[in-house]
Amino acid sequence: MNRLIYILPLLLFAGLAAYFATPILQGKNPHTLPSAMIDKPAPPRTLEPLLSSKPGIDPASLTGEVQLVNFFASWCGPCRVEHPLLMQIAAAKAVPLYGVNYKDAPEAAVKWLADLGDPFERIGRDGDGRTGIEWGVYGVPETYVVDRAGRIQYRHVGPLSRQTFEETIMPLVTQLREQNK
Amino acid sequence: MIAELGHYALALALCVAVVQSTLPMIGAARNDSVLMGLAPPAATAQFLAIVVAFGALTYGYVTSDFSIINVAQNSHSLKPMLYKVSGVWGNHEGSMILWVLILSLFGFAVAAFGNNLPPSLRARVLSVQGLIGVGFLGFILLTSNPFERLDPAPLDGNDLNPLLQDPGLAFHPPMLYLGYVGFSMAFSFAVAALIEGRVDPAWARWVRPWTLAAWTALTGGITLGSWWAYYELGWGGWWYWDPVENASFMPWLAGTALLHSAIVVEKRDALKSWTILLAIITFGLSLMGTFLVRSGVLTSVHAFAVDPERGLYILGLMSVAIGGALILYAIRAPSMKLGGMFQPVSREGGLVMNNLLLSVATATVFIGTLYPLFLDATTGQKVSVGPPFFNATFVPVMMPVVLLMAVGPFLAWKRGDLPGAMARLWTAALFSAAVAAFVWTQHTGAAFGPIIGFAFAGWLAGGAITEWAARIALFRQPLGVSLSRAAGLPRSAHGMTLAHLGLAIFICGAVADSYWREEVVVNAKPGETVSIAGYDLTLESIKHTQGPNYQTETARLRVMRDGAEVTILSPERRFYPVQQMPTTEAAIHSTFLADLYAAIGDGGAKAGWTVRVWHNPLVPWIWAGCMIMAIGGLVSLSDRRLRIGAPKRGQSPGSSKASGSEPAAQPAGAD
Numbered sequence: 001m002n003r004l005i006y007i008l009p010l011l012l013f014a015g016l017a018a019y020f021a022t023p024i025l026q027g028k029n030p031h032t033l034p035s036a037m038i039d040k041p042a043p044p045r046t047l048e049p050l051l052s053s054k055p056g057i058d059p060a061s062l063t064g065e066v067q068l069v070n071f072f073a074s075w076c077g078p079c080r081v082e083h084p085l086l087m088q089i090a091a092a093k094a095v096p097l098y099g100v101n102y103k104d105a106p107e108a109a110v111k112w113l114a115d116l117g118d119p120f121e122r123i124g125r126d127g128d129g130r131t132g133i134e135w136g137v138y139g140v141p142e143t144y145v146v147d148r149a150g151r152i153q154y155r156h157v158g159p160l161s162r163q164t165f166e167e168t169i170m171p172l173v174t175q176l177r178e179q180n181k
Numbered sequence: 182m183i184a185e186l187g188h189y190a191l192a193l194a195l196c197v198a199v200v201q202s203t204l205p206m207i208g209a210a211r212n213d214s215v216l217m218g219l220a221p222p223a224a225t226a227q228f229l230a231i232v233v234a235f236g237a238l239t240y241g242y243v244t245s246d247f248s249i250i251n252v253a254q255n256s257h258s259l260k261p262m263l264y265k266v267s268g269v270w271g272n273h274e275g276s277m278i279l280w281v282l283i284l285s286l287f288g289f290a291v292a293a294f295g296n297n298l299p300p301s302l303r304a305r306v307l308s309v310q311g312l313i314g315v316g317f318l319g320f321i322l323l324t325s326n327p328f329e330r331l332d333p334a335p336l337d338g339n340d341l342n343p344l345l346q347d348p349g350l351a352f353h354p355p356m357l358y359l360g361y362v363g364f365s366m367a368f369s370f371a372v373a374a375l376i377e378g379r380v381d382p383a384w385a386r387w388v389r390p391w392t393l394a395a396w397t398a399l400t401g402g403i404t405l406g407s408w409w410a411y412y413e414l415g416w417g418g419w420w421y422w423d424p425v426e427n428a429s430f431m432p433w434l435a436g437t438a439l440l441h442s443a444i445v446v447e448k449r450d451a452l453k454s455w456t457i458l459l460a461i462i463t464f465g466l467s468l469m470g471t472f473l474v475r476s477g478v479l480t481s482v483h484a485f486a487v488d489p490e491r492g493l494y495i496l497g498l499m500s501v502a503i504g505g506a507l508i509l510y511a512i513r514a515p516s517m518k519l520g521g522m523f524q525p526v527s528r529e530g531g532l533v534m535n536n537l538l539l540s541v542a543t544a545t546v547f548i549g550t551l552y553p554l555f556l557d558a559t560t561g562q563k564v565s566v567g568p569p570f571f572n573a574t575f576v577p578v579m580m581p582v583v584l585l586m587a588v589g590p591f592l593a594w595k596r597g598d599l600p601g602a603m604a605r606l607w608t609a610a611l612f613s614a615a616v617a618a619f620v621w622t623q624h625t626g627a628a629f630g631p632i633i634g635f636a637f638a639g640w641l642a643g644g645a646i647t648e649w650a651a652r653i654a655l656f657r658q659p660l661g662v663s664l665s666r667a668a669g670l671p672r673s674a675h676g677m678t679l680a681h682l683g684l685a686i687f688i689c690g691a692v693a694d695s696y697w698r699e700e701v702v703v704n705a706k707p708g709e710t711v712s713i714a715g716y717d718l719t720l721e722s723i724k725h726t727q728g729p730n731y732q733t734e735t736a737r738l739r740v741m742r743d744g745a746e747v748t749i750l751s752p753e754r755r756f757y758p759v760q761q762m763p764t765t766e767a768a769i770h771s772t773f774l775a776d777l778y779a780a781i782g783d784g785g786a787k788a789g790w791t792v793r794v795w796h797n798p799l800v801p802w803i804w805a806g807c808m809i810m811a812i813g814g815l816v817s818l819s820d821r822r823l824r825i826g827a828p829k830r831g832q833s834p835g836s837s838k839a840s841g842s843e844p845a846a847q848p849a850g851a852d
Contacts, residue, residue, distance in 0.1 A: 003511075003515050006454070006510060006511045006514045006515050007511040009458060009461075009462070009507050009510065009511075010504065010507035010508060010510070010511050013465070013503055013504055013507055014504065017496060017499065017500050017504065075568045075569065077421065077423065103569050111700070111702070114702070115702050139552075
């Protein structure tokens with residue numbers, strides 16, 4: 001028993017090393033995380049609006065149109081990275097963007113949007129992160145594709161890249177728009 | 182020719198390191214003084230060879246020899262000389278050369294100044310140090326040769342990442358590496374002790390100065406890095422819990438724990454196997470800092486190398502070094518004798534709590550940093566758990582640390598008197614309350630958070646000063662007596678007081694800035710005015726000028742307060758054409774109590790410019806506090822006990838007790 005304590009650091013280290021080595025040894029990485037929420041209805045929760053000038057998100061607003069739901073926060077560096085792309089998506093009116101402001105101080109989020117631009121049609125507040133848990137958010141940013149029936153169809157973890165948007169998300173959006181018209 | 186010479190010197194260094202890592206180790210096992218005696222000259226030769234290699238690369242940079250790929254990719258003929266030199270380590274290959282240069286410098290120091298070490302211990306320490314050298318020199322020669330040639334040579338180079346062209350960052354990597362690599366000494370001593378099978382107070386006394394030196398350098402390095410992020414990134418913040426920052430912060434936390442646990446080994450011959458483990462973990466975290474940054478897992482200005490082959494090599498290197506040390510630990514540590522016993526309430530008990538809490542703090546940072554990296558490693562995606570995670574986990578762990586920091590030094594070794602200590606701390610409590618009350622009056626209706634933060638800082642500062650005053654009998658004896666007692670106090674005692682005070686000052690700065698920072702972002706045209714915290718800033722003009730290797734737009738902001746001119750702030754927005762990259766150069770007006778921080782963003786004459794102004798209260802205290810901590814480390818390092826070196830190790834286990842006891846009062850000639 002006593003000896004086990006002295007071996008413990010070695011075991012922990014071995015596990016850690018294996019974890020780091022696996023993806024490098026396997027070479028290519030898969031780029032999407034499986035989500036238990038795929039093809040399930042988006043969690044029905046009404047989110048209060050972040051801005052007085054823009055509506056929040058309620059279950060009804062998630063149906064009727066294919067849309068992207070983006071979880072963001074002002075404290076999140078990678079969100080800053082993807083933000084210009086979101087602005088371009090909004091400017092091109094490619095697909096409606098809904099924002100969920102995740103575990104953030106409202107003033108900070110308002111300032112952030114005023115500063116960098118606001119690409120969202122609706123913004124809901126998720127101050128305590130409960131909505132994030134329901135959607136299965138690991139960390140911000142994450143982006144979900146929600147179909148007309150309000151079902152989650154795709155999940156992207158991390159900042160959106162132009163390549164992912166153009167080659168994966170937009171074709172999916174077009175396809176979903178064709179379906180159950 | 183010079184570059185080939187450098188390459189050759191590196192290969193030579195590798196050969197010497199192979200000799201250094203094997204023969205003395207065999208010699209120590211066989212008690213063969215000839216083989217053991219090989220270690221110091223080998224360490225010296227390795228150091229000299231690497232100096233030649235480093236010099237050769239520097240020569241390539243200074244003379245802008247673009248036939249060397251590394252220089253062509255990272256330098257430019259128009260770059261100012263300072264950045265030509267700092268460009269040597271502003272890239273992956275060069276920074277690895279700096280790494281081994283510092284590694285061999287430490288080996289050389291043991292060879293040169295380690296005459297009072299027992300020969301077998303010195304041979305083993307240098308062997309382990311040589312082994313690390315073999316690993317890293319092999320890494321450089323196999324995967325990251327900085328001397329590779331390019332034919333035909335380009336007319337000019339690609340320039341260094343403009344964000345790195347900054348005086349703060351020019352010296353940040355060397356300081357940081359001094360810290361990272363410095364912990365390799367603690368590691369080598371730990372492994373040597375495991376091989377020898379004994380750890381005693383004399384051992385701890387040899388380890389402490391190296392750990393202290395590494396800790397001091399790391400403190401300085403992290404401070405420089407944070408200061409750089411503050412004024413260069415133009416976001417007004419100074420710490421982002423960014424993985425790269427955390428990578429340097431984790432060894433700092435573990436190193437702080439190590440510094441304190443080594444005291445217990447030295448003074449009381451206890452906590453031996455724990456201290457060994459900490460030494461291994463601290464160096465492991467230093468290596469991980471290198472690994473995380475080098476493997477290209479991180480996207481940031483620090484990630485110069487995006488190459489899985491290198492990542493795999495470093496991972497293998499880490500597995501051998503840390504895994505090997507931990508195997509040795511699993512085999513040898515259980516047989517290590519338990520040392521002096523102590524009561525839970527005692528100086529040892531306090532230091533154990535310090536170690537426990539700092540370890541937990543390290544673990545929280547570790548999890549918060551690595552969890553997104555795990556995700557990144559498995560899915561290639563980057564997410565951020567962000568400051569909310571660290572504020573919720575790290576801060577609550579550090580609060581009891583601060584509470585105990587004031588109490589610990591009042592407790593006696595072996596068995597402490599808690600009520601007695603608390604009774605002596607009433608001045609600290611009073612001071613803490615006074616600080617909190619003052620903050621309350623200054624910011625009426627202030628939130629609970631900052632008041633608590635300042636109360637903690639006051640408690641810590643009060644405790645540190647009270648303890649120091651008690652030791653020199655300030656106000657209880659005539660001033661002359663107190664002064665001579667202060668002069669007689671070991672420097673390490675002054676060092677501790679300074680370091681603890683530094684932390685208190687840092688806490689004030691960090692708390693004030695996170696709660697009371699003000700920020701205004703406006704779109705302004707020349708003539709318009711921004712108001713913040715009682716200051717009025719008028720944008721007077723924006724000028725375009727040409728720098729040595731960049732173009733710049735410089736704003737002129739006249740700062741007025743109550744109708745009187747305070748200063749002119751000139752924030753810049755630079756554009757580096759070679760790298761096609763803009764940077765912001767913030768302008769900062771710093772008073773002792775706050776920073777007025779201005780940066781300009783995009784703009785034009787028609788649309789106006791984005792002007793961002795922050796008022797960051799007490800931010801100068803953050804750097805001041807960190808610098809005082811580092812100075813505390815230096816003062817402690819200058820302690821006579823550490824300078825002169827440890828006394829001879831006892832021959833029998835019993836006699837080691839004598840060397841472990843508190844040394845006699847310092848002679849007056851110590852200064």
